[in-house]
Amino acid sequence: VTELNRTIHEPARLQIVILLSGVKEAGFLYLLHESGLTKGNLASHLAKLEEVGYIEIGKSTGPGTGGTIIRLTPSGARAFKEYKTTVRKLLE
Amino acid sequence: MAQAMGLDEGRRRAILHDNEDGLGEIVLGSVMLLSGVIGITLATRGGFFGGILPMAPFFGLLWALKPLKARIAFPRTGYVALPEPSKRSRAIQMLPFFAIAIATSAFPFLQHRANAFPFGLSLLFTGIFIVGAFQYRMWHLFFPACAALGTAVWIWTLGVGGGGMIWLVFAPVGTALLLSGALRLVLFLRRYPKPA
Numbered sequence: 001v002t003e004l005n006r007t008i009h010e011p012a013r014l015q016i017v018i019l020l021s022g023v024k025e026a027g028f029l030y031l032l033h034e035s036g037l038t039k040g041n042l043a044s045h046l047a048k049l050e051e052v053g054y055i056e057i058g059k060s061t062g063p064g065t066g067g068t069i070i071r072l073t074p075s076g077a078r079a080f081k082e083y084k085t086t087v088r089k090l091l092e
Numbered sequence: 093m094a095q096a097m098g099l100d101e102g103r104r105r106a107i108l109h110d111n112e113d114g115l116g117e118i119v120l121g122s123v124m125l126l127s128g129v130i131g132i133t134l135a136t137r138g139g140f141f142g143g144i145l146p147m148a149p150f151f152g153l154l155w156a157l158k159p160l161k162a163r164i165a166f167p168r169t170g171y172v173a174l175p176e177p178s179k180r181s182r183a184i185q186m187l188p189f190f191a192i193a194i195a196t197s198a199f200p201f202l203q204h205r206a207n208a209f210p211f212g213l214s215l216l217f218t219g220i221f222i223v224g225a226f227q228y229r230m231w232h233l234f235f236p237a238c239a240a241l242g243t244a245v246w247i248w249t250l251g252v253g254g255g256g257m258i259w260l261v262f263a264p265v266g267t268a269l270l271l272s273g274a275l276r277l278v279l280f281l282r283r284y285p286k287p288a
Contacts, residue, residue, distance in 0.1 A: 018097050018098075018102045019097075019106070021103075022103030022106045023102065023103075023172050025172075026170065026173070027166065027172065028170070029166075030109065033109075069171070084099050
């Protein structure tokens with residue numbers, strides 16, 4: 001039986017990864033706005049994703065960016081691609 | 093609580109989010125309208141400035157949009173940077189312009205109509221807006237699509253054309269984009285008041 005990546009499979013984290021997969025980088029407020037998660041919940045899931053190296057959290061000094069910038073790492077993008085392949089195989 | 097979301101929905105969500113404020117349409121519409129007005133005014137003069145000056149407002153796109161987004165949209169709904177388009181998608185975007193050029197040179201009856209190129213460009217804009225409307229479910233794009241189609245019909249039936257009249261297309265399409273963007277911006281500002 002093919003194993004699903006449990007880090008990504010959790011619904012809130014999957015949503016974050018999906019949102020980040022479509023952008024170059026995004027602010028915390030964008031993820032908050034699009035995911036519908038609470039600030040605390042979003043922050044804890046981001047910390048978990050950062051811990052496994054799937055996302056990078058940095059600071060931006062650009063105007064209006066809100067300070068915190070989040071982007072998917074190449075490792076995160078690869079993990080998400082593999083996750084999608086696995087899910088599609090399971091559904092076939 | 094997490095919302096239901098398709099696995100490939102990230103890019104579409106980002107594009108919808110990026111266009112929700114109407115600022116892109118306002119800036120692009122203003123630039124097109126300004127280019128159209130300058131182009132039509134200089135159409136009879138021709139020469140170097142007649143060809144170059146109408147293009148000048150397009151440089152405004154590079155610096156006007158980002159500061160507006162940073163001031164109006166990002167503090168309300170968050171910062172997002174879309175990925176750079178790939179070489180393949182850039183090439184695909186250029187294809188219709190080549191198609192018009194090939195069509196006008198391949199079919200003699202098109203060459204004899206001075207309005208063939210403005211007509212083709214109007215149809216091209218119509219197609220782009222309709223494809224965008226269906227691709228990203230941005231139904232408001234039917235408004236500039238109708239403006240572009242109306243311009244095409246007007247150009248073809250009345251035989252409007254001649255040197256520099258390519259810019260004639262830009263004015264109505266730009267106005268439609270500007271109006272559509274302004275309405276969307278008002279709705280956006282009502283929906284998302286400035287955070288304290």
